[in-house]
Amino acid sequence: MELANLAKCLLLGLIILWIQIHGNKGCFETERLALLDFKEFVGSNGLDVDYLLSSWVDNSTSDCCKWERVMCNSTTGHVTELSLNNTRQYDIESISFYDDENIWFAKFSMFQQLKELRSLNLSYNRIGGFIDDTGFETLSELKKLEVLDLSSNYFNNSILSSLNNLTSLKTLILSDNIMKGSFPSKGMFYLNSSLRTSD
Numbered sequence: 001m002e003l004a005n006l007a008k009c010l011l012l013g014l015i016i017l018w019i020q021i022h023g024n025k026g027c028f029e030t031e032r033l034a035l036l037d038f039k040e041f042v043g044s045n046g047l048d049v050d051y052l053l054s055s056w057v058d059n060s061t062s063d064c065c066k067w068e069r070v071m072c073n074s075t076t077g078h079v080t081e082l083s084l085n086n087t088r089q090y091d092i093e094s095i096s097f098y099d100d101e102n103i104w105f106a107k108f109s110m111f112q113q114l115k116e117l118r119s120l121n122l123s124y125n126r127i128g129g130f131i132d133d134t135g136f137e138t139l140s141e142l143k144k145l146e147v148l149d150l151s152s153n154y155f156n157n158s159i160l161s162s163l164n165n166l167t168s169l170k171t172l173i174l175s176d177n178i179m180k181g182s183f184p185s186k187g188m189f190y191l192n193s194s195l196r197t198s199d
């Protein structure tokens with residue numbers, strides 16, 4: 001009997017220790033690397049990422065949960081929210097924000113590693129399409145993704161079918177894109193019926 005209690009105490013102690021060690025260690029390495037992939041991608045568009053994402057440093061001792069635009073669950077240490085709105089920090093009031101040359105082609109497969117991501121804000125990035133042909137399909141591995149804000153980009157209807165696979169989505173914001181024409185008849189089939197889109 002006493003032995004069982006001792007074992008329980010030890011187990012509790014170990015759990016507390018694990019949480020403490022984990023808390024000090026900060027974010028998960030796979031998630032840190034995924035975010036650095038995004039930073040590299042932004043940089044590959046000729047942008048000064050050491051200014052735009054200055055806290056996102058490539059240093060294994062750097063806790064990505066403390067980086068700007070990143071939010072983690074403080075218990076699990078997983079990245080849960082990314083505010084990648086207006087990554088280029090344009091003056092969105094200016095006319096030049098709407099220049100065709102600002103249209104960006106993106107790749108989102110790197111976010112696949114962020115398994116606990118709940119909210120992804122990609123608004124005001126003037127994204128017009130993808131450099132791979134999977135579109136948003138690769139995000140289908142994110143089983144907890146509930147909020148996806150794609151407003152103020154340059155997406156057209158062709159992205160809708162690649163949003164099909166995002167089965168956990170509850171809020172999808174597509175306002176201020178170029179969603180001309182009708183929704184594809186086969187599209188949006190798998191999206192949860194409780195989904196709220198805002199236009």
Ligand SMILES: *[C@@H]1O[C@H](CO)[C@@H](O)[C@H](O)[C@H]1NC(C)=O
Nearest residue numbers: 056057058059060061062063
């Ligand atoms: C990484 O960060 C630590 C703590 O801020 C610093 O002491 C170290 O010099 C950095 N390493 C590199 C390679 O920048």
Ligand SMILES: *[C@@H]1O[C@H](CO)[C@@H](O)[C@H](O)[C@H]1NC(C)=O
Nearest residue numbers: 072073074075076077080118
């Ligand atoms: C953090 O994660 C834990 C375990 O999954 C969950 O119970 C808790 O609600 C989460 N906290 C927040 C603020 O989402």
Ligand SMILES: *[C@@H]1O[C@H](CO)[C@@H](O)[C@H](O)[C@H]1NC(C)=O
Nearest residue numbers: 083084085086087089121124
């Ligand atoms: C991103 O959006 C948040 C609100 O969701 C806002 O506080 C922040 O200033 C925005 N960042 C940029 C660079 O616009």
Ligand SMILES: *[C@@H]1O[C@H](CO)[C@@H](O)[C@H](O)[C@H]1NC(C)=O
Nearest residue numbers: 085086121122123124147149
């Ligand atoms: C995304 O960021 C914009 C600001 O850039 C903000 O207006 C909007 O509310 C954010 N979306 C969500 C879902 O928080």
Ligand SMILES: *[C@@H]1O[C@H](CO)[C@@H](O)[C@H](O)[C@H]1NC(C)=O
Nearest residue numbers: 128129130155156157158159
């Ligand atoms: C819609 O966007 C895709 C890229 O996502 C592009 O290839 C296609 O030309 C666009 N279609 C129209 C009608 O603009």
Ligand SMILES: *[C@@H]1O[C@H](CO)[C@@H](O)[C@H](O)[C@H]1NC(C)=O
Nearest residue numbers: 137138139140141164165190
């Ligand atoms: C997305 O869903 C389609 C069926 O609608 C399926 O054929 C495809 O393999 C899925 N893609 C991923 C990456 O899960």
Ligand SMILES: *[C@@H]1O[C@H](CO)[C@@H](O)[C@H](O)[C@H]1NC(C)=O
Nearest residue numbers: 167168170191192193194195
């Ligand atoms: C749709 O979302 C609701 C509310 O979150 C959830 O209860 C339900 O299981 C979901 N349905 C599917 C098919 O994922």
